[in-house]
Amino acid sequence: MNPSRPLRPLLAGAALAAALAAAAPAIAAPAQSAAVDEGSSSALAAALRARLDGDRSGACWAAALIDGERVQRAFACVDPRQAARIGPDAAFEIGSISKTMTAALLAELIRAGRASLDDPLADYLPAGARVPAFEGRPIRLRDVVTHRSGLPALPPGVALDPADPYARLDIATLVGALAKVELSAPPGRDFAYSNYAMMLLSYAVAHRAGTDYETLLRQGLLQPLGMRGAYVDRAPEGVRAVAGRLPNGQATPAWRFGADLAGVGGVRATLDDMVRYAQAGLAREAAPGEGAIAAVQRTLQPLPGQPPMGMNWMLLEHGGRTLAEHAGGTGGFSSYLALDRARGRAVVVLSDTSLSATGGLAGFGRHLLDPDFPAERARKAATPDAALLDRLAGDYSLAGLPTTLRRRGGALTVQAQGQPEFELGYDDHGDFYPLQFDALLRPLRGADGRYGFVWNQGGGSVAAQRSAPAATSVPAEAGSSKAVPSKAVPFKAASAKAAPAPATQRLGDFVGDYPLAPGFVLSIGERDGALYAQATGQGALRLLADGADGFRTEGVDARIAFERGSDGKIAGLTLHQNGQAIHAPRR
Known part of the structure; x- marks a missing residue:
């Protein structure tokens, strides 16, 4: 749920980046101890320090690893002198992990017979609300908690x-915006992450319970679980709010939420609060906590072509087990929580810095939970090759917004039409990033050797298209401000016309895993001289060549365009389906 702070620079507004998340019966606390293994905690601290050493973000992280009754906790910062920024008494914005708490509150209403997943959303909104339907099929609560409502990411208009x-949104504004929504498919069919739908659900749960959201959350979840430092607006005594930051170290204001809408992402919590919440999610005893928190992790109506979902939990099949996970991101924070009930393990990672553009904390958290997941390394500032700067410089269209990359001496700048020019840094992962806000520019080289890029911001990705053959650059060796033509060449999107299949020996170039969403991975494999695509929890589909690095899926209306990095190797793909383009890096 991350329309990040200066989305206005470059992507011109939060909506585009988002396109690119009486009280109910109380939930009982799990009967688990919180024994701490100091040696293991030292090992966790060492893992944190190793990951953060030299990282360009300047972030501070808090992490916990739960293994049965053993809990490891650790805090670390890129700059150890900044350690006071966080600590056991510090409450972080947990962003969209809040949605899982809203789901738990809904589960309690269902358990008490006061709600049903098959209820129409309209029944929970103010009288007279015009909730869109498709050919008479209403949006149900189960469609909302699985992100299959058909509602857009944010309220239109x-x-x-x-x-x-x-901050300025209220239920009247959200309900009014529903009149502008026309569904293009039946609710329950297509996955599309929607913070808009979750704000409506946040209101709906509180309204059905007969109280405000924060009171419901406190009485129904936080107090029973002993989450004494967690809150929305009213901080408990002795708890301090962490100041959020951009990846350049600049402080950024906290996000605020309208009354009863905070269930979309407005909860703050300390590391210990999140440990208790994770322990409740692992609990196996037949208690209300298990019924509300563990039950929401169960798969709801798995559908072909769609990521598996619980109630607001992303589900990931791994090693014969199902992991429940959710990531969060606000203007100045990142978070990650994952539960492995089969093994009795969980992981929590919290950061006081927005890291959405670089993928957030999921990669590090998954590796902590299970070393079979690949480890991550720090992103350190580096110097880009001059030839790469020249090849990237040029004019582009970025989701219809004219955008120019220029070489300025030994650096690259980016400027969208009508907006300031921003200098880009470069890191040792081969990516460029604005020095002023949280975003990422990933260079991609097409099959013809020409360069383009993918822009990541606010949790979304947009592939840029060349719109002119050249731009201006200022070579470092010139020592002059006079603009000269760059060495950039036009970038062309993959052709839509069918092309001969690549030679069999090249099919292996595309094989790999490509995460399309948390818990939803598109795996590309090769057999019998053909490529196959298989999404998490689904069957394999044969791919038919459609251009040098493009393929169409047999039997499903979808297209996959593979993208190459600066080394010419496959670095990611974009899935085009149902009018959407979803970018996924190669894992």
Whole structure:
């Protein structure tokens, strides 16, 4: 749920980046101890320090690893002198992990017979609300908690302040915006992450319970689980709010949420609060906590072509087990929580810095939970090759927004039409990044050797298209401000016309795993001289060549365009389906 802070620079508004998340019966606390293994905690601290050493973000992280009754905790910062920024008494914005708590509150209403997943969403909204339907099929609560409602990412026609996007929204505005929505498919069919739908659910749960959201959350979840430092607006005594930051170290204001809408992402919590929440999610005893928190992790209506979902939990099949996970991101924070009930393990990672553009904390958290997942390394500032700067410089269209990359001496700048020019740094992962806000520019080389890029911001990805053959650059050796033509060449998107299949010996170039969403991976494999694509929890589909690095899926209306990095190797892909383009890096 991350329309990040200066989305206005470059992507011109929060909506585009998002396109690119009486009280109910109380939930009982799990009967688990919180024994701490100091030696293991030292090992966890060492893992944190190793990951953060030299990282360009300047972030501070808090992490916990739960293994049965053993709990390891650790805190670390890129700059150890900044350690006071966080600590056991510090409450982080947990962003979209809040959605799982809203689901638990809904589960309690269902358990008490006061709600059903098959209820129409309209029954929970103010009288007279015009909730869209498709050919008579209404949006049900189960469609909302699985992100299959068909509602857009954010309310249409509503101006949002990128620095604080949800502060001025209220239920009247959200309900009014429903009149502008026309569903293009039946609810329950297609996955599309929607913070809009989750704000409506946050209100719906509180309204059905007969109280405000924070009171419901405190009485129904936080107090029973002993989450004494967690809150929305009213901080408990002795708890301090962590100041959020951009990856350049600049402080950024906290996000605020309208009354009863905070269930979309407005909860703050300390590391110990999140440990208790994770322990409740692992609990196996037949208690209300198990019924509300563990039950929401169960798969709801798995559908072909769609990521498996619980109630607001992303589900990931791994090693014969099902992991439940959710990531969070706000203007100045990142978070990650994952539960492996089969092994009785869980992981929590919290950061005081927005890291959405670089993928957040999921990669590090998964590796902590299970070393079979690949380890991550720090992103350190580096010097780009001059030839790469020249090849990238040029004019592009970025989701219809004219955008120019220029070489300025030994650096690259980016400027969208009508917006300031921003200098880009470069890291040792081969990516460029704005020095002023959280975003990422990933260079990609096409099969013809020409360069383009993918822009990541606010949790979304947009592939840029060349719109002119050249731009201006200022070579470092010139020592002059006079603009000269660059060495950039036009970038062309993969052709839509069918092309001969690549030679069999080249099919292996495309084989690999490509995460399309948390818990939803597209695996590309080769057999019998053909490529096959298989999404998490689904059957394999044969791929038919459609251009040098493009393929269409046999039997399903979808297209996959593979993308090459600066070394010419496959670095990612974009899945085109149902009018959407979803980018996935190669894992």
